[in-house]
């Protein structure tokens with residue numbers, strides 16, 4: 783049986799994870815280990831655009847990054863971080879992430895804050911901004927997030943495997959988005975049922 787998923791070729795970026803580190807994991811569809819149909823981070827330019835749309839950097843920062851970074855280096859590093867998300871969620875490779883995070887903290891700057899006395903600016907160095915902020919996001923995910931709300935859009939039922947935090951009150955969210963995978967899977971089930979009843 784052919785499994786037809788939601789339209790990964792849609793150029794619109796979708797951020798459904800509810801957390802930056804999950805959005806990083808979701809920058810490929812469907813998520814591995816199955817065959818990947820679309821990698822949103824196809825090259826350094828795509829990474830920079832993704833980082834801005836995912837609000838890792840703002841427009842002015844993206845401009846500074848583009849002047850300061852070594853694109854291939856940052857690109858390779860981000861793909862490595864992305865490949866670690868599942869592991870760190872399972873409590874593996876934490877030492878690796880911890881070291882990367884410590885490097886990011888070494889470059890972070892403490893500046894006067896708006897509400898409190900100070901704000902910690904992670905990624906103050908534009909050349910390392912994207913990697914530093916993503917490493918920090920991953921540490922935040924494993925340290926501070928209630929992972930009992932972590933869900934995966936179900937691939938066996940036609941979903942995309944994307945990760946998201948279910949913030950619904952009764953914690954019954956199943957799909958990354960109902961507009962996309964949910965609706966698609968529903969219409970597919972309907973077609974199959976009609977076919978079966980014929």
Ligand SMILES: [Zn+2]
Pocket residue numbers: 935936941942943944957958959962963964
């Ligand atoms: Zn999905």
